[in-house]
Amino acid sequence: xxxxxxxxxxxxxxxxxxxxxxxxxxxxxxxxxxxxxxxxxxxxxxxxxxxxxxxxxxxxxxxxxxxxxxxxxxxxxxxxxxxxxxxxxxxxxxxxxxxxxxxxxxx
Numbered sequence: 001x002x003x004x005x006x007x008x009x010x011x012x013x014x015x016x017x018x019x020x021x022x023x024x025x026x027x028x029x030x031x032x033x034x035x036x037x038x039x040x041x042x043x044x045x046x047x048x049x050x051x052x053x054x055x056x057x058x059x060x061x062x063x064x065x066x067x068x069x070x071x072x073x074x075x076x077x078x079x080x081x082x083x084x085x086x087x088x089x090x091x092x093x094x095x096x097x098x099x100x101x102x103x104x105x106x107x
Contacts, residue, residue: 026067042070062087
């Protein structure tokens with residue numbers, strides 16, 4: 001029973017630390033995308049919308065994380081955006097009416 005408890009604590013710690021790393025990568029990607037489009041990345045943060053396991057192109061099981069964020073194009077409004085990460089790789093960034101696939105791996 002003690003071994004199971006220890007393994008559970010280790011798994012939860014890994015999930016938490018991995019989530020922080022993925023969230024930081026999402027914030028960096030959103031900030032860069034907003035800067036490139038001349039938009040303001042509001043609150044300088046993203047929030048978790050969904051987390052689920054999914055296989056990547058190589059068949060490796062990874063966590064697919066969807067984050068939502070807000071940006072402004074005029075400074076007087078708030079518009080919703082979203083970003084999807086599979087593991088540590090950004091696979092979709094949605095700013096405004098268009099979704100932009102992204103093949104970069106963020107470290």
